[in-house]
Amino acid sequence: MKNNIGVIGLSVMGKNLAFNFADNGYKVSIFNRTIAVVDTVKREYAGENIYPTYSLKEFVGSLEKPRRVFIMVKSGQPVDSMIQQLLDYVEEGDIIIDGGNSYFKDTTRRTKELSERGINFIGAGISGGEEGARFGPAIMPGGKKEAYDYVSEMFERISAKAYGEPCCRYISENGAGHYVKMVHNGIEYADMQLISEAYWILKNLGGMDNKEMQEVFKAWNKSELESYLIEITSNILGEKDGDDYLLDKILDKASQKGTGKWTNLEAINLGVDISVITSALNARFMSNLKDERKIGEKLFGESLGIYNGQFKSIDTSTIDRELLVRLVKNSLYISKIVAYAQGFKLLLSAQKEYGWKLNFSEIAKIFRGGCIIRAKFLNDISDAFLKDGDIDNLIFTDIFSEEIRERMDDFRDLMSRVVALGIPANAMNSALGYIYSYSNGNSSANLIQAQRDYFGAHTFERIDKEGVYHNEWNNEN
Ligand code: 6PG
Structure with a gap:
């Protein structure tokens, strides 16, 4: 009797996926480059259904046809190398699945190369x-639909369930699954980053200690902000290290x-503004410049009342905490809507660019369980796309435009305070700027066009008549 699926690469993710398949009644062959790991993993699993193999030949030979080979190795070259080795043993019609965080263009290339040899390839974001x-991941499989049909039942069974539905659905052709996972990340x-900024504002402007902030996050997790990341943040805030809080000891x-x-x-390649996601990435870059930030504090901190990393200018005793918590909550929620809207906007452009057919409502449903960004409001996102599939931007939908309008005064109030006090909240500020840019049919880009035409004769269009124009600009003005 042959096994149903094989997993190669038994580091923690691969091992756990193998155990998950086994829990769900599938017979799983396992293989690892360092052979000793195979037996250790076998011993670790209490039940049956896990079958160690000690060579790729034995591994492939142990699988029922068409073979389902799940690779869980480091992304990049190790995936290519493993595929290359497998090609000595797999046959036409077999299915190779890459469950790592692979770059979507690699997945598209691999899909094409393997399909030329009759092998099906599925790039699955996990x-x-x-x-x-x-115990149940969110799975975003891309590749040929016919290939996915061979694994759909297994994948949907091992995936997380949200509201009774599996957090796994076919995404689209070639690299689409890994693309959606990339955008998820x-x-x-x-x-x-937005949650970290909220924490930083509550701490520095509100003078709240970790215990108090933990209560705030706990309450938020029972509101429209309910999500995995809010939940773990409240747990993190409560974690002790001896008499102290562990969070306060972690290097920033x-x-x-x-x-x-x-x-x-x-996003830059496709010309899509994902400013909140960009700010989050920049914040990570900036965080690593700890020594430079200390130099900066010496140069600029005094003017902002910052000494030894503390905002001495802020008198937290005069702050209305209840009000502050409301302002931060509403700002966080709007910013979160913008971040997700920007991610989906990128997906919208990607489907045009790469010829995919993405179902945004279904993608939002996949994100509702198992994954890191799971959040209650993904139900609203899914509904919004269902109701208005052709919408240009999530913030234009009835539900989210209304939610943004209701909270906008609080958001502006908070941002003006943190900007004045010198508290960095660049991701939130980017979200505000994004809404501002979208709130006015006019912009300053007329001047950009004039400058381009002035120095490079790049031409411009006019608002008062059709056509493309160039002006002989007067240097003497
Ligand atoms: C997930 C995570 C996972 C991993 C990230 C961390 O969805 O399970 O996104 O893929 O934790 O790769 O990414 P960074 O190390 O870049 O923060």
């Missing part, structure tokens, strides 16, 4: 970290593995 992989960066330098950078590069 989100949810270790816990998700083990861009939104993840923005969401994390944030790392990254690259998917946020890809999202931004892609």
Whole structure:
């Protein structure tokens, strides 16, 4: 009797996915480059259904046809190298699935190369970290629909469920699944940064301690802000390290593995403004300049009343905390709407650019469970796209335009305070600027066009008549 699926690459994500398949009744062959790991992983799984193999030949030979081979190795060259090795053993009609955070253009290339050899390739974005992989991730599979049909039942069974529905749906051709996962990660960066700014404002402008902020986040998690990231933030705020809070001991330098950078590069390529996601990425870059920030504090801090990283100019005892919490909550919510709207806007451009057919309502549904950006308001996003599939921007939908209008005064109030006090909240400010840019049919770009025409004869259009014009500008004016 052959096994139903095979997993190659048994680091924590691969191992947990193998166990997840096994829990769901599938017989799983496992293989790892470092062979010793195979037996360790086998021993770790209490039940049956996990079958160790010790060579690629044995691994592939142990699978029922068409074979389903799930690769969970480091993205980039290791994926190509593994595919190359597998080609000695797999046959026409077999399906190779890459579940890593692969770059979507690599996935598109691999899909094409493998299809020329009759092998089906699925690039599946998988989100949810270790816990998700083990007990239910969100899965974003891209590739040929016929190939997906061979794995759909298995994938949907192991995926997270949200409101009774699997957080796994076919996305579109070739690299579309990994693209959606990339955008998920861009939104993840923005969401994390916005929450961090909210925390920083409550702490520095509100003078709140970690316990108090934990209560605020707990309450927010029962509101329209309900989400995984808000939930873990409240847990993080409460975590002790001896008598102190662990958070206060963690160095303020944030790392990254690259998917946020890809999202931004892609947005620039397609000419899409994803300013909140960009600000989040920049904040990570800036966070790593700890030593330079200290030099900057010596030069500029005094004028802002900042000494040793503390905002001495702020008298937190005079702050109306209840009001502040409301302002921050409403600002965070609008900013979050903008971040997700920008992510979906990028997807909208991508589908035109790459010829994909994306179902935005369904993508929002996938994001509702298992993944890092899961949030209650994704139900509204899904509904909004369902109601108005052709909308240019999520912020134009009835539900979200109304939610933004209701909170806008609070958002402007808070941003004017933090700007005046020197509290950096660049992602929130970007969200505000995005709405401002969208709030006026006129802009200053007439001057840009005039400048371009002045120095480069790049021409301009006019508002009073049709056509393309160039002016002989008068240097003497
Ligand atoms: C997920 C996460 C996952 C991983 C990120 C972290 O959806 O499960 O996004 O893919 O945690 O790669 O990214 P950074 O290291 O770039 O923050």
